[in-house]
Amino acid sequence: MIKKVFHRNGLRENGVITVEGTDFFYKSLPLVFFQKELNGYKILSKYYPVPNLIRIEKGDNTGLLVFEYENSVDTKKGLLINLFTNKKVKTEDFNPLLELYKKVFLKTLKKDKGKASDIFFKDRISTRLEKFYSPKFIKSINDKEVFLNGNKLKLQLEKTISTIKSFFKKDGLHWCVISQGDPNDLNLGLKPVLFDYEAAGWNPLMAEFANLFVYNLIQGSYLGPVYSKASYKRHKEIYKYLDKVRLSKNKLEHKTLSLRRKFVFMYIKKVLMPCFHKIENYNGWYEEFKNYFAMKILCRFDISKMPKKDMILSLCFLEYFYNTINPKSFNEFLSLTKKIWLVQR
Numbered sequence: 370m371i372k373k374v375f376h377r378n379g380l381r382e383n384g385v386i387t388v389e390g391t392d393f394f395y396k397s398l399p400l401v402f403f404q405k406e407l408n409g410y411k412i413l414s415k416y417y418p419v420p421n422l423i424r425i426e427k428g429d430n431t432g433l434l435v436f437e438y439e440n441s442v443d444t445k446k447g448l449l450i451n452l453f454t455n456k457k458v459k460t461e462d463f464n465p466l467l468e469l470y471k472k473v474f475l476k477t478l479k480k481d482k483g484k485a486s487d488i489f490f491k492d493r494i495s496t497r498l499e500k501f502y503s504p505k506f507i508k509s510i511n512d513k514e515v516f517l518n519g520n521k522l523k524l525q526l527e528k529t530i531s532t533i534k535s536f537f538k539k540d541g542l543h544w545c546v547i548s549q550g551d552p553n554d555l556n557l558g559l560k561p562v563l564f565d566y567e568a569a570g571w572n573p574l575m576a577e578f579a580n581l582f583v584y585n586l587i588q589g590s591y592l593g594p595v596y597s598k599a600s601y602k603r604h605k606e607i608y609k610y611l612d613k614v615r616l617s618k619n620k621l622e623h624k625t626l627s628l629r630r631k632f633v634f635m636y637i638k639k640v641l642m643p644c645f646h647k648i649e650n651y652n653g654w655y656e657e658f659k660n661y662f663a664m665k666i667l668c669r670f671d672i673s674k675m676p677k678k679d680m681i682l683s684l685c686f687l688e689y690f691y692n693t694i695n696p697k698s699f700n701e702f703l704s705l706t707k708k709i710w711l712v713q714r
């Protein structure tokens with residue numbers, strides 16, 4: 370047996386093991402996360418293409434999952450990230466994934482508590498939001514005036530944090546779907562095939578969307594590769610395509626690869642709009658979206674520890690989507706988004 374570690378972080382480890390010439394993907398996790406991954410896999414595999422799970426082992430502190438190796442994927446091809454590091458990509462290349470989402474979302478759409486991805490949202494109020502942002506930090510930036518891509522913004526983090534906390538105290542029902550719960554471009558195979566099941570299951574449609582939105586807005590081609598380097602070790606091409614960010618006095622400019630914005634807009638039109646059509650009156654959608662969005666901005670990384678440029682960038686997007694705009698429809702959301710999310714190439 371040959372073992373190659375892709376990523377090790379404390380008790381977490383993943384990689385490939387080769388047994389008699391055949392590759393397998395393994396993932397070893399602390400027991401709580403092992404259980405979440407296993408539950409997520411069981412439910413997701415009923416609706417989406419996933420690699421076969423061929424072995425499960427539970428130890429005292431960790432659990433091990435061994436999957437068939439998905440050969441359509443390697444460092445150069447097969448994952449969504451590879452579309453963002455290739456100049457010859459056509460937007461049709463996104464279609465198999467989008468068609469899959471549309472089919473399953475329309476089939477599973479219902480009101481539910483949607484708790485599968487709480488690990489990124491509700492759970493992080495106490496483990497991250499309250500720990501990362503001290504009253505001193507909040508005070509140091511509150512009421513500061515900054516411009517992002519020409520949009521004047523007044524940072525109101527104090528008010529934002531208290532509104533986020535009240536939102537996540539409520540335990541209501543949301544429009545939910547069965548989803549993978551962490552749609553970043555290392556977890557989505559183009560075939561299509563989905564990986565990484567820790568947050569998979571019943572999730573609020575707006576949590577799933579906020580995740581995908583933040584990822585393409587600033588995390589996938591900027592904050593992720595810069596602040597979570599180990600996850601990109603096998604995808605170094607991304608460093609040639611990083612977002613352009615410039616801060617001069619209180620004016621910030623940010624530009625993403627245009628394909629990222631196109632992908633998100635296609636997702637809105639092809640996946641979300643048909644779901645909204647089925648729901649008919651979904652009045653609270655933007656309030657839900659902006660709270661999930663805010664948690665992904667504030668609690669994936671501790672932005673108070675980032676260099677000023679990246680901290681201000683994150684806070685500006687937060688201010689714009691949380692306090693500045695309040696679109697009623699997706700068409701309004703698209704035009705307001707275009708005003709602040711600028712693209713290059």
Ligand SMILES: Nc1ncnc2c1ncn2[C@@H]1O[C@H](COP(=O)(O)OP(=O)(O)OP(=O)(O)O)[C@@H](O)[C@H]1O
Nearest residue numbers: 376383394420436437438439442555556564565600
């Ligand atoms: N069965 C598989 N076959 C081939 N590659 C896989 C398989 N499962 C996962 N991968 C690849 O390994 C990567 C890491 O796995 P996964 O997303 O499950 O772990 P993770 O907890 O997000 O860890 P990391 O921080 O290392 O990305 C995935 O993004 C995917 O590209």
Ligand SMILES: [Mg+2]
Nearest residue numbers: 555556564565
């Ligand atoms: Mg992953």
